[in-house]
Amino acid sequence: MEIKTPEFKASSRIALEDVSLQKALGNLRDGFPQKRAAAVARMPEFETLRDQARDLKNHTIEHLDYYLEQFETNVTKHGGQVHWARDGQQAREAILKICQSADAKTVTKGKSMVSEEIALNDYLEENGVQPVETDLGEYILQLREDHPSHIIAPAIHLNLDDVSDIFSKKHGTERTDDPAALMQEAREMLRKQFVGADVGITGANFCVAETGSTIIVTNEGNGDLTQTLPKVHVVITTIDKVVPTLEDMTLYLRLLARSATGQEFTVYNTLSTGPRREEDQDGPDEFHVVLLDNGRSEMVGTDFQDMLRCIRCSACMNHCPVYGSVGGHAYGWVYPGPMGSVLTPKLIGIDKAGHLPNASTFCGTCESVCPVRIPLPKMMRHWREREFEKHLSPTGFRFGLGVWSQFARRPKLYRWLAKLSSLSLKTLSGKKGRLKSLPLKNGWTAWRDLPAPQGGTFMDQWKKEQGNKQHKGGQQ
Amino acid sequence: MSQNARDQILGNIRRGLGRGELSQQAQTQLRERIGQHPRHTIPARGQLDAEGQVALFRSMAEEAAAELIDIDSLEKLPIAVADFLQQNQLKQLLRGSDAALEALDWGPLEGIKVESRPVQAGDPISLTLSFAGIAETGTLMLHSGPNSPTTMNFLTDIHLVALRQSQIVGFYEQAWQQLRETVGENWPRTVNMITGPSRSADIEQRLQMGAHGPKRLVIFMIND
Ligand code: SF4
Numbered sequence: 001m002e003i004k005t006p007e008f009k010a011s012s013r014i015a016l017e018d019v020s021l022q023k024a025l026g027n028l029r030d031g032f033p034q035k036r037a038a039a040v041a042r043m044p045e046f047e048t049l050r051d052q053a054r055d056l057k058n059h060t061i062e063h064l065d066y067y068l069e070q071f072e073t074n075v076t077k078h079g080g081q082v083h084w085a086r087d088g089q090q091a092r093e094a095i096l097k098i099c100q101s102a103d104a105k106t107v108t109k110g111k112s113m114v115s116e117e118i119a120l121n122d123y124l125e126e127n128g129v130q131p132v133e134t135d136l137g138e139y140i141l142q143l144r145e146d147h148p149s150h151i152i153a154p155a156i157h158l159n160l161d162d163v164s165d166i167f168s169k170k171h172g173t174e175r176t177d178d179p180a181a182l183m184q185e186a187r188e189m190l191r192k193q194f195v196g197a198d199v200g201i202t203g204a205n206f207c208v209a210e211t212g213s214t215i216i217v218t219n220e221g222n223g224d225l226t227q228t229l230p231k232v233h234v235v236i237t238t239i240d241k242v243v244p245t246l247e248d249m250t251l252y253l254r255l256l257a258r259s260a261t262g263q264e265f266t267v268y269n270t271l272s273t274g275p276r277r278e279e280d281q282d283g284p285d286e287f288h289v290v291l292l293d294n295g296r297s298e299m300v301g302t303d304f305q306d307m308l309r310c311i312r313c314s315a316c317m318n319h320c321p322v323y324g325s326v327g328g329h330a331y332g333w334v335y336p337g338p339m340g341s342v343l344t345p346k347l348i349g350i351d352k353a354g355h356l357p358n359a360s361t362f363c364g365t366c367e368s369v370c371p372v373r374i375p376l377p378k379m380m381r382h383w384r385e386r387e388f389e390k391h392l393s394p395t396g397f398r399f400g401l402g403v404w405s406q407f408a409r410r411p412k413l414y415r416w417l418a419k420l421s422s423l424s425l426k427t428l429s430g431k432k433g434r435l436k437s438l439p440l441k442n443g444w445t446a447w448r449d450l451p452a453p454q455g456g457t458f459m460d461q462w463k464k465e466q467g468n469k470q471h472k473g474g475q476q
Numbered sequence: 477m478s479q480n481a482r483d484q485i486l487g488n489i490r491r492g493l494g495r496g497e498l499s500q501q502a503q504t505q506l507r508e509r510i511g512q513h514p515r516h517t518i519p520a521r522g523q524l525d526a527e528g529q530v531a532l533f534r535s536m537a538e539e540a541a542a543e544l545i546d547i548d549s550l551e552k553l554p555i556a557v558a559d560f561l562q563q564n565q566l567k568q569l570l571r572g573s574d575a576a577l578e579a580l581d582w583g584p585l586e587g588i589k590v591e592s593r594p595v596q597a598g599d600p601i602s603l604t605l606s607f608a609g610i611a612e613t614g615t616l617m618l619h620s621g622p623n624s625p626t627t628m629n630f631l632t633d634i635h636l637v638a639l640r641q642s643q644i645v646g647f648y649e650q651a652w653q654q655l656r657e658t659v660g661e662n663w664p665r666t667v668n669m670i671t672g673p674s675r676s677a678d679i680e681q682r683l684q685m686g687a688h689g690p691k692r693l694v695i696f697m698i699n700d
Contacts, residue, residue, distance in 0.1 A: 024680070027680050027681040028681065031681045043519060044519075044520065045517050045519045045520070048517050049516065049517055052516045052517060056516070062493065063498065063502075063506055064489050064493075065486045065489045065490055065493075065497070065498070066498055066502075066503060066506055067506075068485075068486065068489075069486070070506075070510070078663065084481040084482040084485055085481055086481045086484055086485065090481055134688065135678070136676045136678040136679070136687055136688075137676075137678035140678065140679075153677070153678065153681065154678070155678050155679070156681070158679075158680075159680060160679060160680050163679050179679045179680065179682050179684055180684050182679060183676060183679065183684045183686070183687060184686075187686070187687065187688060190688065191597050192597070194597075194631075194688075195596075195597045209510065210510050210513065211663060213667075219674070219675050219676060219677075219687065220674055220675070220676045220687035220688045220689065221630050221674040221687060221688045221689020221690070222687065222688040222689075224626075224629070224630045224668070224689065225630055225631065225688055225689070228626045228627055228630060228631075228666075229627070229631075239485060239489075244506075244509065244510055244513075245509075245510055245513040246513060246652045247513045247514065247515050247516065247649055247652065248513075248516075250516075250648045250649060250652070251516040253648070254519070254648075261677075264536065264539070264540070264613045264614075264671070265540075265613035265615055265669075265671045266671070267540070267670065267671050267672055267673070267674060267675060267689070268668065268669070268670060268671075268674075268689065269615075269668075269669040269671075270666060270667070270668050270669070271666060271667040271668075271669075272665065272666050273663055273664070273665060273666070273667075274665060275665065276620075276665050277620075277622075277662075277664075277665055279621075279622035280620055280621070280622060280625070280665060281593065281594050281622065281625040282594040282625040282626055282627050283620060283626055283665050283666065291485075293481070293484075293485045293488070297484075297485050297488035297489045297492065298488055298492070299492070300488070300489050300492030300493060301491070301492030301493055301494060302492070305492075
């Protein structure tokens with residue numbers, strides 16, 4: 001995927017004026033935060049699990065070399081093969097080689113952000129292998145020659161109309177506005193692909209050292225068909241995905257769906273360990289894991305080590321006022337939102353991604369919802385300090401002053417922000433029932449002189465929330 | 477290239493951690509931890525009595541849009557399946573060939589084409605046994621094996637699953653433990669945790685049921 005991150009500032013302004021994008025982003029703003037809050041409320045142990053999840057990731061990173069070696073040993077023990085890759089080029093070459101030795105014409109693909117990170121599709125196509133995206137959102141994007149704008153809801157920037165248009169154009173079918181009919185259409189188109197593909201490529205949510213397994217988490221079942229039907233299953237994943245045991249993986253699974261979509265559990269949680277056994281009637285004959293580094297090993301022992309805890313749940317972007325206002329494409333590369341603002345400068349260079357650590361109101365909501373408690377605002381500050389040292393700081397750019405003033409003139413966005421704040425306040429206030437810092441205060445400062453939009457101010461919401469909290473005796 | 481990449485990656489990690497390879501003693505400790513695979517906090521909702529677990533499984537599975545059909549005993553499964561096929565006007569069935577299923581009297585399915593093989597595109601319905609039911613989220617655990625092709629869990633439009641109430645555990649870790657004990661060294665190629673039928677919200681975040689996997693997940697709950 002072409003890097004457009006340096007244009008963040010201009011892209012953000014365009015995004016704010018984009019009526020259809022704003023409509024689409026409304027679907028995100030009205031959905032994920034509320035669903036997460038409801039799921040968290042049903043799980044009284046949630047905060048304890050977050051602490052354990054943070055600590056266990058820290059333990060794993062402290063012993064990452066050991067757990068990666070264990071993982072490799074156990075993949076091999078079950079008949080699979082691990083391919084280590086320092087960078088995107090090595091990973092692409094390894095995957096192409098596997099495809100070529102399987103004589104592959106087409107490969108089906110489950111959703112994988114790592115595959116986006118290494119621009120795998122373009123490379124395969126250039127080399128005569130046709131990739132077919134099978135996740136509904138990714139499939140829509142592939143037809144449109146578009147890119148994901150969100151790490152778990154890749155087509156969140158599109159509206160129903162966009163899907164109707166592209167399906168009737170590419171499938172040659174009659175145009176329909178019924179989402180169920182559109183999904184049925186995709187189901188039928190992709191069924192042939194699933195069955196005909198020579199290689200299936202999926203990502204992995206976790207790699208389990210104990211058993212040498214990878215796990216994918218999907219609602220559609222596309223990842224399962226992708227990895228069950230072809231002769232070869234390739235997993236493309238990164239070194240930070242390893243966890244020691246199945247119990248450790250389970251800890252993260254309890255947090256992942258709830259943090260991401262607000263589901264109690266994702267429909268399909270599928271563990272894969274090696275190729276089909278001799279007695280099995282189906283499943284792939286080969287199982288490969290391409291283990292990509294791409295700069296991650298260099299984060300160990302630095303100010304950015306904590307970022308390696310990320311489980312890619314998307315809660316930070318779902319709750320981010322900046323992401324919610326400008327969408328994922330403005331960030332210009334694969335990983336948007338707060339996690340992207342920390343990770344992208346590391347992966348593509350701070351010289352190209354210098355705007356991103358500034359794309360923040362420093363409201364702290366991202367950290368307050370992150371299941372592994374990554375101090376995202378602190379790390380964005382680290383980047384800003386480094387930029388400053390390198391004299392790379394973009395002149396006078398502060399997200400709050402530029403985009404925020406436009407943001408504040410939009411009552412709908414403003415109301416969403418107020419609602420979002422109230423959802424996260426409970427988490428922010430922690431067990432003491434007291435706020436450590438006032439969320440959004442920087443944003444608030446930036447717009448307080450602007451005409452107050454209808455629908456109540458953030459301060460009203462905050463006071464009300466505080467009142468409620470006292471009423472409930474400060475308990476969550 | 478690959479070997480070199482491996483050394484470089486591991487070398488980078490060790491440099492970052494400010495140490496060389498872990499001492500034998502430290503490695504032994506980590507190996508022991510993996511062997512013991514300690515549990516983290518188990519949600520209280522997963523620790524009910526047997527009856528509570530069955531009730532929780534039921535409500536969570538239904539919340540995830542699974543359909544539940546109660547039957548008195550495993551012996552009644554063929555007749556319940558026959559009823560289901562008739563109601564849905566289906567004339568064929570793919571089913572697992574596990575010993576427990578093979579032992580049943582499939583007489584009630586006379587006139588139905590019953591096969592035990594991997595699923596092909598277009599096969600409408602499959603029946604498999606579940607390894608466990610997990611109450612905390614209404615989740616089924618199934619695993620691959622010679623008698624249970626994985627395509628049966630994903631490629632048909634309707635997936636029927638037989639689950640004994642006595643197989644229902646409270647929380648995931650219990651199912652992992654049972655799996656370890658059951659399969660020993662013969663770890664299965666795949667373990668599928670399934671919670672309701674396939675779905676997608678990729679178009680405007682509106683939930684649609686029946687994406688690529690089964691459109692219906694029907695659990696025959698056996699009161700044993
Ligand atoms: S940084 Fe935290 S909240 Fe954001 S995607 Fe990663 S784990 Fe989720």
